[in-house]
Amino acid sequence: MSHLLVMPKNLDLKYIDKIDGLVVGLKDYSVHTNLELSLEEITSLRKKYLDKELFVVMNKNMTNEDIPSLERILTQLSSLDVTGVFFYDLSILSIKKRLGLSLDLVWNQTHMVTNYNTCNYYYNEGVKYATLSLEITVEEMCDIHKNSKIMPMVYVFGRNIVAHSKRHLLSNYFKHFHLPQEKNEYVITETVTDRKYFVKEEKLGTTIVNNELLNGIRALYDLKSCGIEYFILDEVVDDDLFVKVIDCYLQALDDKSGENKEKNVQFLEKLINSNYEGFFYKKTIYKVKKNG
Amino acid sequence: MDRIELLAPAGDMERLKVTLLYGADAVYIGGYKYGLRANAINFSKEQIKEACLFAHKLNKKVYLTLNMVFHNEDIDGVYEYIDEVVKCGIDAFIISDPFLISYIKEKYKSVEVHLSTQNSTTNYEIVNYFKGKGVDRVVLARELSREEIKEIIDKTHVDTEIFIHGAMCTFYSGRCCLSNYVTNRDSNRGGCAQVCRFAFAMEGEKDLFTFATNDLNLARYIKDIIDIGVKSIKVEGRMRTIYYLATIIGSYRKLIDAYYDGKLTDELLQEQVRIVNRVANRKTSSHYFSHQANETDQYFTGRSEASNQDYLALIIGYDEKNKMLIMKERNYFKKGDEVEIFTPTLETYSFTVDEIYDDKDQSLEVARHPEQILKIKFDKPLPEYSMMRIKTKEEV
Numbered sequence: 001m002s003h004l005l006v007m008p009k010n011l012d013l014k015y016i017d018k019i020d021g022l023v024v025g026l027k028d029y030s031v032h033t034n035l036e037l038s039l040e041e042i043t044s045l046r047k048k049y050l051d052k053e054l055f056v057v058m059n060k061n062m063t064n065e066d067i068p069s070l071e072r073i074l075t076q077l078s079s080l081d082v083t084g085v086f087f088y089d090l091s092i093l094s095i096k097k098r099l100g101l102s103l104d105l106v107w108n109q110t111h112m113v114t115n116y117n118t119c120n121y122y123y124n125e126g127v128k129y130a131t132l133s134l135e136i137t138v139e140e141m142c143d144i145h146k147n148s149k150i151m152p153m154v155y156v157f158g159r160n161i162v163a164h165s166k167r168h169l170l171s172n173y174f175k176h177f178h179l180p181q182e183k184n185e186y187v188i189t190e191t192v193t194d195r196k197y198f199v200k201e202e203k204l205g206t207t208i209v210n211n212e213l214l215n216g217i218r219a220l221y222d223l224k225s226c227g228i229e230y231f232i233l234d235e236v237v238d239d240d241l242f243v244k245v246i247d248c249y250l251q252a253l254d255d256k257s258g259e260n261k262e263k264n265v266q267f268l269e270k271l272i273n274s275n276y277e278g279f280f281y282k283k284t285i286y287k288v289k290k291n292g
Numbered sequence: 293m294d295r296i297e298l299l300a301p302a303g304d305m306e307r308l309k310v311t312l313l314y315g316a317d318a319v320y321i322g323g324y325k326y327g328l329r330a331n332a333i334n335f336s337k338e339q340i341k342e343a344c345l346f347a348h349k350l351n352k353k354v355y356l357t358l359n360m361v362f363h364n365e366d367i368d369g370v371y372e373y374i375d376e377v378v379k380c381g382i383d384a385f386i387i388s389d390p391f392l393i394s395y396i397k398e399k400y401k402s403v404e405v406h407l408s409t410q411n412s413t414t415n416y417e418i419v420n421y422f423k424g425k426g427v428d429r430v431v432l433a434r435e436l437s438r439e440e441i442k443e444i445i446d447k448t449h450v451d452t453e454i455f456i457h458g459a460m461c462t463f464y465s466g467r468c469c470l471s472n473y474v475t476n477r478d479s480n481r482g483g484c485a486q487v488c489r490f491a492f493a494m495e496g497e498k499d500l501f502t503f504a505t506n507d508l509n510l511a512r513y514i515k516d517i518i519d520i521g522v523k524s525i526k527v528e529g530r531m532r533t534i535y536y537l538a539t540i541i542g543s544y545r546k547l548i549d550a551y552y553d554g555k556l557t558d559e560l561l562q563e564q565v566r567i568v569n570r571v572a573n574r575k576t577s578s579h580y581f582s583h584q585a586n587e588t589d590q591y592f593t594g595r596s597e598a599s600n601q602d603y604l605a606l607i608i609g610y611d612e613k614n615k616m617l618i619m620k621e622r623n624y625f626k627k628g629d630e631v632e633i634f635t636p637t638l639e640t641y642s643f644t645v646d647e648i649y650d651d652k653d654q655s656l657e658v659a660r661h662p663e664q665i666l667k668i669k670f671d672k673p674l675p676e677y678s679m680m681r682i683k684t685k686e687e688v
Binding site (some may be wrong): 061062063064066067070089090091093094095098109110111112114115117118119120134135136138143144147160162163165166167168169171172173175176177179186187188189190191192193197206210229279282284285286287288 | 319328331360361362363364365366367389390391411412414415416417418420421422433435440443444449455460462463464467469470472473474476478480481482483484487490491492493494495496497499500501580585586587589590592594
C-alpha cells in the first residue's frame with residue numbers, strides 16, 4: 001500500500017484529506033525543513049489528526065549540550081505515538097537504544113543513504129525506515145529495496161538539498177563585503193554552469209538548495225513498480241498549485257497498470273514547468289583519472 | 293607517557309617516506325578503491341605492502357582509507373579487498389560506512405577501525421555508540437571547539453583524532469553534494485571537485501565570491517590539544533609537495549617532542565608557527581577550535597596562494613672528495629644568500645652560500661635552472677630527503 005507524505009510549509013493543510021501523513025521539523029533540532037513546530041504544537045497536531053501518520057524531523061548535527069534534552073524529547077515523542085523520527089545524527093539512535101524507547105526511527109542522513117548493506121545495518125539496529133539519498137538512481141533505489149529489510153522512503157517532489165554547513169555563510173558574506181543583509185534566503189548562480197541555487201541561513205547554519213523543482217512523477221511510477229511504498233512531497237510551491245501537484249501524484253499512485261504514465265508525466269511537467277529529474281536517471285561519476 | 297600520535301598524509305610512496313622520516317608516527321594512505329580521493333595517485337596492493345614494510349621497520353603505522361559512502365555497485369569485492377590489504381600489513385582502516393565495522397573487527401582482531409571524519413561526529417553519544425560497536429578510534433568533526441572535544445574525551449575514553457592542519461571543508465563532511473549537482477562528480481565517493489572554490493554570483497551583487505575557507509592551522513594550540521587528551525593529530529594534504537609535508541611534519545614533531553621534554557618555550561612555538569604559516573602559502577586560521585567560525589575564516593574572493601620560492605633544493609648526495617653536498621635545484625638562489633638546510637633528524641643548519649658548482653664542478657654565480665644538479669661546500673653528508681630553503685624571518 002502506498003503512503004503519500006507531505007512536508008507542509010504551514011498548518012493550513014487544505015489537502016490533509018488527500019494524503020497519508022505529515023513530516024514536520026522539531027524547532028531547534030531540525031534544519032532545512034519547511035515547517036518547524038514546538039513539542040507542544042506537535043502534540044496538538046498528533047491529537048488533531050489521529051488517522052494520519054506523523055513524522056518528526058530532528059536532522060541537525062547534535063552537540064554535547066543537546067544530549068540531555070534529547071533524552072527528554074525522545075521520551076516525550078515515544079509517548080506521543082508519533083509514527084517516526086527522522087534522524088541524521090546517530091545520537092538519536094543511540095539514545096533510543098540506550099533508553100529502550102518504543103519509537104520508530106527514519107534513517108535520514110541526506111546524502112549517505114546509498115546502499116543496501118548500510119540500510120540492513122541500521123535495520124538490524126532497530127531502524128524501521130530510511131529516506132533514500134536523491135543522488136542515486138531509481139535503479140539503485142529499487143536494488144536497495146530488493147536487498148534490504150528497511151522501509152525506504154523517497155522524496156519525489158520539492159527542491160533537493162545540496163549542502164549544509166554549520167557556518168553562517170550569508171551573514172559572513174555580507175559582513176565581509178560590508179553590505180546590508182536584507183533577508184535570510186538569497187539566490188546564487190554558479191558562474192560556469194549558470195545554474196542557480198538557494199542559500200538559506202538559519203540559526204543552526206546554512207543550507208544550499210537546488211533551484212530546480214524536482215519532478216519525480218516518472219520515478220514514482222518506477223519506484224512503486226519495484227515495491228517502494230513511501231513517497232514524500234515537499235510543499236515548496238503556492239498552496240493552490242501544491243494541491244494540484246498532490247492530485248497528480250495521487251493519480252499516478254492510483255494508476256496501477258501504468259497506462260497513464262506518460263500523460264501524468266507531461267501533465268506535471270506543464271503544471272510546475274519543470275522536467276528536472278535530478279539523479280533518478282543519471283548516475284554520478286567519481287573517478288576521472290585512471291590510477292589502476 | 294604515550295606521546296600524542298602525529299598522523300601524516302601520504303599520496304604516494306615518496307610522500308610516505310618523507311613524512312615518516314620527518315617524524316610522523318603514522319601515515320594514512322588511499323588504495324585504488326574505496327577512498328575519498330579517487331583521483332589522487334594512491335597505492336596499489338603491492339605498494340601498500342611496501343609502505344607497511346617501510347613503516348613497520350621504523351616502528352610506525354599505516355592506515356588505509358576505506359571511507360567512501362558506498363553505493364550498491366561498490367559493495368561487490370570490498371570484503372576480498374579488505375582481506376588482501378590486511379595481508380599487506382595495514383594497521384587500521386579508516387571507514388565511514390558502518391556495515392564494514394563488524395566484518396573487520398570479527399575477522400581481524402589486531403586491525404583497528406577508525407571512524408572517518410566523513411561521519412561528522414559532533415557529540416559524545418555517537419562516540420559511545422561506536423565504541424560499543426568495536427570502533428577503536430573516532431576522527432571527530434572539524435566543527436568542534438576545544439571544550440566540546442574535551443567533553444567528548446572525558447565522557448567516552450575512546451581514542452580521538454582531530455585534524456590539526458590543512459584544507460578545510462566549508463560544509464559538514466558528508467553533508468555536501470555541491471560537486472554532484474554542479475559537476476556530476478560524487479563527493480561522497482571521492483570525486484569532490486571542490487566546488488566551494490568555484491566562483492558564484494550573489495543575487496543583486498556584481499562581485500563574484502567563493503565559499504572557500506582558510507586552511508586549518510592549530511600549531512599554536514598544540515599544548516592545549518595534548519592537555520585535553522587527544523590521541524592523534526592529523527595533517528591534511530595527501531597531494532601536497534614533499535617540501536610542504538617535510539616542513540609541516542617536522543615542525544609539529546618538534547613541538548610535540550618539546551612539549552613532552554618540557555622544552556616547549558614561547559620562542560620555539562613562535563618560530564615553528566612562523567615556519568608552518570610560511571610554507572602553507574594560504575591564509576590559515578583555527579576555525580571552530582577557538583571560536584564559532586566566521587567571516588574571517590573564509591576566502592570569498594578566491595584563494596590568493598602567493599607562491600613563494602623558499603624551497604631551494606633537495607639534497608640528493610654527498611661528494612666526499614670535495615666535501616660538497618649534491619643537490620637538485622628547485623628554485624633560484626645565488627651566492628651570498630642566507631639559507632638553511634633542514635633534515636629528517638630535525639637538525640637545521642644555517643649558513644651563507646659562498647660557492648655554487650654545477651655537476652661538472654664549474655663555479656656558478658647563480659642557480660637559476662630548476663632540476664639542475666648542483667653542489668655546495670658542506671663539511672658532512674646529510675640524510676636522504678634533507679632540503680635547503682631560504683632563511684627568512686618574515687611572514688609571507
